[in-house]
Amino acid sequence: MEVRRWHIIIGFTILFVTYALVLLNIQVFSKNYKMRAEANIVERVVEYPLRGMIYDRNGKLLASNAAVFDVMIVPKVFKVLPQDSLELAGMLDYTIEELRYNIKKAKYYSWYKPSVFKKQLTESEYAKIQDKIIRYKGLSIQARTIRSYPHKSLANALGYVKEVTRDFLKKDSANYYQSGDLIGKSGIEKFYEKELRGQRGVSYIMKNVKGVTKGKFEDGKLDTIPQVGATLTSSIDLDLQAYGELLMKDKKGAIVAIDPSTGEILAMISAPSYDPNELTGEGKRLSKRYGDLSRDTNKPLFNRAMQSRYPPGSTFKTVMAMIGLQTGAVDTLTTYFSCNKRLVGCHNHDSPLNLKGSIINSCNPWYYQEIRRMLNDEGKRYETSDLLRKTLDDWKIDVQDYGLGRKLGVDMPYEKGGLVPSSKLYDRIYKGGGWKISTIHSISIGQGEVLAMPIQLANLGAIIANRGYYYSPHIIKSIGGKGPLEQYKEKHKVDIKPEYVDHIARAMADVPRIGTARRAYSPDIVICGKTGTAQNPHGEDHSIFMGFAPLYNPKIAIAVYVENAGFGGTWAAPIASLMMEKYVNGIVKRPYLEKYVNSVNLIQREKERKEKERLLKERREKAKERLKAQQLLRQKRDSIAVTTSSES
Template identity: 80%
Template sequence: MENRRWHLIFGFTILFITYGIVLLNIQVLSSEYKTMSEANIVDRIVEYPLRGMIYDRNGKLLASNAAVFDVMVIPKYFKLAEEDSLELANMLDYTIEELRYNIKKARTFSWFKPSILKKQLNQEDYAKVQDKIIRFKGIEIQARTIRSYPHQSLANALGYVKEVSGSFLKKDTTSYYKSGDLIGITGVEKFYEKELRGQRGVSYVMKNVKGVVKGPYENGKLDTIPRVGTTLTSSIDIELQKYGEQLMVNKVGSIVALDPSTGEILAMISAPSYDPNELTGEGKRVSKNYSKLSRNKYTPLINRAMQSRYPPGSTFKTVMAMIGLQNGEVDTLSTYFACNKRLVGCHNHPTPLNVKGSIVNSCNPWYYQEIRRLLDDEGKRYETSDRLRETLNTWREEVKGYGFGVKLGVDMPYEKSGLVPSSKLYDRIYKGGGWKISTIHSISIGQGEVLAMPIQLANLGAIIANRGYYYPPHIIKDVGGEGPIEDFKEKHTVNVKPEYVDHIARAMADVPRIGTAQRAFSKDLVVCGKTGTAQNPHGEDHSIFMGFAPLHKPKIAIAVYVENAGFGGTWAAPIASLMMEKYVNGEVKRGYLEKYIYNGDLIAKEEARKERERKLKELREKNKARYKEIQARKAKQDSIKVTTSDSE
């Protein structure tokens, strides 16, 4: 018995010591249980920062933030009488079934945490229900902000924001974004996302068992203040932008205007476009609008200024002329070529021509003969020479120096590089050989395999305006008071003598005066330009203009591209003329020309042409079928006659 007593005493002693150690760990040493207990009374509230504002070059607001209100429900405290269900559903613009589904969804998520019952009521809708909705227990309002675009303009360049998707969150290596966060998807909103998004803040509050807030946790020591997104100042002139958008109504194409002295983008029009506010706000509305825009056959979501690749047409002749002068293959005074239409088609004009005349009259055979000199073709008929491959690749590198076939580094995503063909490309097309000058000569006049974006043509205008250099085109001129990104301050010099560029600039000054665009321009402004007409196998030719103004101390360089519009002097040149007059002079005095452009519904014209082609094709098919039917009937009759004759 004595041994058993000591065994019991020893066992209970060990038990009490173990319990003591456990209690010491729980109450003193370990923070786990403290954290768990605090989790029941401490609520972590994320405070979302305001997204950075975007202004135009004159201080006009381009992108701001609008207040919206989420209706939240906490299922544990939500009590709803049957007779009140219809009233609440009507207030939230729900059916009874939709209301019940969302409440059930919230209960599945959590009985204690708030869930969204109705997303993003605007201020007007919230004002209608705010006095009534507070009487429903378990319902609370959470204020948020969404993006707002006051001018309903510049959609393709500004881009849009949307809530992050689940698939994005899985791939996000930064671990910054959470469900419900907004993120830039395209345009400036995407490129400058890190600057615009700011930094979210967090606050901790204490609640009692009923969920009532009792005050800040630990006097707010753990709270962080949200940091507002950085303010951006754009180089866009919103009034010039809106004017350009009006000129491009009922047309497909693009306008890009630059300040040649800085590379700042003054206007970037992609037509047709859309109201950027269509892609802000509540998810279902945005999805519906996005689906509608994405199905539009004219692709308004595409930024044609830097994503659509077009043949540059005759505007490319300025590049060819400068390369020829720099290489010594042509001379400003002594080089004359005849307009030999047996080489390539051309319109009627004086002949022979020097370099200046080739620009003013846009002579195609002149550039056929120049490229033969540049590429030093040996004239082999069936086999491509190594010499031709070498000279073509050298020519390609020289063209790239003018910003073609490369990305210019614009501060917007999804910029394309265009195309300048190499010998490898032609070897693939012609399966290893068999191409020569007569095969590829169209590249000398900006056709064939040469493709460029309107922003590259505008940059070409800036190069000529500056007499041989450019700054990378950019749309943001100031980031939070620190100026533009350093890359946009870097001067890019082209391998061409300034005097050669000046010769081309002066030739371009005669294009509006006595050349292919003389009807489109005002005598009050000295404009230097080059028209272009790009062949289009799918319809009417594309109308192109590239230039700058004025001749001395240029203020604007511009490129206009109008799809299916015909000659460059018919539509692109007048549009460019009005844009330059508006920016340089501050007003447009030629109302008759504005009226002509405004009334031009080229989309309807192109649709009518396609409809005529469709009907003509249909008629041809019917006639073809009718002809086959007649031939079959005739053959059958001839067969009957032969059979009858044989029987007789």
């Protein structure tokens, strides 16, 4: 018994000492327990940085920030009496069902971590509830900012920001974004997201059990200061941008204007567009606005300047002329071709023509005959040859040198590359062969398989204005005062002699004076350009103009597309002319031309044309049905007559 008693005493002693050591370690030596205890009274507050501002080239604000307030909830602390639920729901503009759903959603996220209970109250909405919200334990207010756009211009280029989705958060390998964060979804906001977003800050605040703030945790040693996003200075001239949007009112299409000496984009218009403020904020209102815009048949969210692939039409003849000169297929003095309309259709003008005359009069047969020379085919071959494949592929490389058929590397998302056909493409189309010059000749006048974006044609205008070189088009000229990205400082030279380009430029100077763009003529500046009319299987032809001004020391290169508008000289040319005059001279002295451009609603006109086509088609179908019914009736009568005659 004595031995057993000592065993029990020793056992209890060891157990006591063990517990004492564990408790000593937890309460004195271990920091883990201390941190857990402090976590009950320390609140981690994320401080969102201001998103970087965006200005135009003249210092006018394009994108700024507006204050909003999120109502945060901690489910573990939150308590609301049944009689107070209706009042709280009314304060937050919720139904009782929505209130319960959001409480459940917060609990699902975390019982202990704060989450957003009501998103983005405006200053006026917050002012109405700030004295009442403090009565509810577990609810707090977190201030943040959303995007605001002081002007209604440049929506497609600026883009918009939106809250990150769960799917995005799963793919965020850097683990930077958190639920509720905003991210650029299109335009400048997306491309320069890293520069604009800044860096979040965090502060730790001590609170007592009643939620009263007692001060900074450890005197703010663990706090980090939010870093404001970089300020971006765009190359956009807001006055020119707004003027272009006015000229494109009630029209579909695009305008891109570039400073040839730098590649800076002066204006980027996609029409029709929308007010950029329509896509600010979050929640049901944003979802409805976005849904309405995305369902609009005119596609206002679609950036036609960067993403619409149109046939370049006769503007492409300038490329054909320059390649022809550089390769020696044609020259400026002795090469004359007749306007042989048996080869391809054309309008009436003098014939034969030299190269300059072909540009001024936009002669289609001239370029049909030129491409036969360029591809070493005089129309005698009826099957595809290896020589034809090689010369076509060489031609494609020459065309791509002018920035066509590939991406230019613009500092905007979702840029498309256009299309310049190759022998492989035609082999696929014609199943290995059987194509020849007469099959593909439409590429010589910018039709067929040749496709380009408006920004590519504006860059083509810059190449001619510079007599053979360009800088990649870009819309941001300075990031935080340090200039553009490095790739936009690099000069790209085209493989052509400057004197050849100058010959084309001087020919383009005569197009508004005596050629196909006489509505674009200005007595104050020398406007150089080339019209184009792109065939459109879905409606009236597209009106196109590409050019620059003035002839020497040019300040602006431009491309204009007006959908379903007819000839290039009818609508695109005068619009481009007004834009160039506005930028070069700072004032427009041709109000009659402005009145003409704004005199018609081309969207409504196209809608009416399609309605007439629909009604005409419907009448034809009904006429066919009546004719068919009459034929059946005659057959039935004839059958009865035959039967009666037989019986007789």
